[in-house]
Amino acid sequence: MENLRKGFPVLEQYTYLNTAASGLLPEAVWEFRQNHDLDFLLGASVFKEKQAEALTETRELVGEVFKCAPARVALVPNFSFGISTLLEGLDKHPKALLLKNDYPSLNWAVTSRNFEIEYAEINENLEENIAEAFKKQQPDFFAFSIVQYLNGIKIDLGFVNKLKQEYPHTLFIADATQYCGTEEFNFEESGLDVLICSTYKWLNAGYGNAFMLFKKEMENRISPKTLGFGSLRGKYKAHEGNFIGKFEPGHQDTLNYGSLAEALKLIKKNGIKEISARIESLSNKAKSEFTEMDLLEESVVNRKTHSSIFNIKGGEKLFRHLQSKNIITSMRGGGVRVSFHYFNTEEELHFLLKQLREFGV
Known part of the structure; x- marks a missing residue:
């Protein structure tokens, strides 16, 4: 230990x-951050020309650890930016299912938009409550935290897989901020369509970095409105209309995303x-x-x-x-x-x- x-x-x-x-903040991440800014201090644009390589490394590490193709990994600054960008890319009047008293940044993002919303209770019968809500009115999307921030109740991911099989047209959108980094997880084999995770908690990666994972078919289900010069830069984004690029419209922070890469290396080491x-x-x-x-x-x-x-x-x-x-x-x-x-x-x-x-x- x-x-x-x-x-x-x-x-x-x-x-x-x-x-x-x-x-x-692990010492390994701190040391990376010191060296990163020293290199920036001494190299300026010469150092920043390596930005694409650094971001590619982070994207590939996220994909490797959580079992998702790098081309479907988006690097975003935080959960709130990710969920808001995603929701703006959905149809304007979908039916949504939320968990009552789930994490505010998740529920607020949904309730602040013109969606038809139903709720399921968080208690010892969480999965049964969700199943009943689906039977009552099949939602267009179900957004939920895998682990509840207030009391630690964790949804049964096996149940989520079965529910997705029963309702394949519903989008399953998960906040994994209180989950990723606590156990092995395979996104490809999960019932999730989208996973969003801020990494300053259980991944020990510091602030200002998060990631999103997408199933391939999401390119046809979500139409993000954001676009910028950064949307087309990098190994996995260098073509017009690129899906993940629309979640990365501006300059990406190599200090923060590089910190995530170092944190993931530590997880792999341990x-x-x-x-x-x-x-x-x-x-x-x-x-x-x-x-x-x-x-x-x-x-x-x-x-x-x-x-x-x-x-x-x-x-x-x-x-x-x-x-x-x-x-x-x-x-x-x-x-x-x-x-x-x-x-x-x-x-x-x-x-x-x-x-x-x-x-x-």
């Missing part, structure tokens, strides 16, 4: 249980299977302990599988108490949200539990 903690100096001073809010096993082990232990202490909502307790994000009962005083012990968490939805990544340890979980008991929760 110590090998997985190396390169994250924040862990030397904090018990960091807050990846669901902001991932850590091994996504090893990362997933560490996270799953910590999640199972945490859920068992939190359940025994009656700290979780019933909808989480009653789920068979869960992510590594938990919202435990407690308010501002508990949050401040944990903060005084250098345990970093977030206040979310009236509770204290904790999240465990692969660099966290059982010792840190036990330290958290000790502080919760001493506080008297």
Whole structure:
């Protein structure tokens, strides 16, 4: 486990249980960023002429890690830009299905447009609620987070695959910001049509970078309106009318997208299977302990599988108490949200539990 903690100096001073809010910046990414800007300082346009190569490397790494052809990987600055560009490319009056109280940046993007919207409840019967909503009124698109930011409920991706087979004409659009980087994922074999992920959380890539993955047929289903000089530059975009180029209309930031490439190299080095096993082990232990202490909502307790994000009962005083012990968490939805990544340890979980008991929760 110590090998997985190396390169994250924040862990030397904090018990960091807050990846669901902001991932850590690995030393490997920091070193890349220092060298990148030094090269820019000394080389200016000579250095920037290599921009296309750098972006191609990032695009290909994203495709390799998440099993999607590079020509269908778009590099975008953040989730909100990606989802807004996508929605502007849809028919003006489609029927949409959302999850009630899903991540605001996802739901707001949909509700701010002239769509006909239905909702499914997020609880222990999440999949059944979604299936019923589909039967009631088949949506033109279903937009949802794979993992819920408030309480960590994770949708069953096997269920999504089956639902897509039953409703092949519905677009399945997933926010994977709280998911990618936690377990192995094959986009091509999934039931998703579009995946969007900001990478500053579980991928530890810093801010200002995100990516989108598309199934091939999306070129005929989505018509983005954006276009700029950057839309036609690069190995996978150098032809007029290029689909992914319409999600990349301007100059691309090689500092931020290069940071994503370095973060993905670190994931490959550590091994996504090893990362997933560490996270799953910590999640199972945490859920068992939190359940025994009656700290979780019933909808989480009653789920068979869960992510590594938990919202435990407690308010501002508990949050401040944990903060005084250098345990970093977030206040979310009236509770204290904790999240465990692969660099966290059982010792840190036990330290958290000790502080919760001493506080008297």
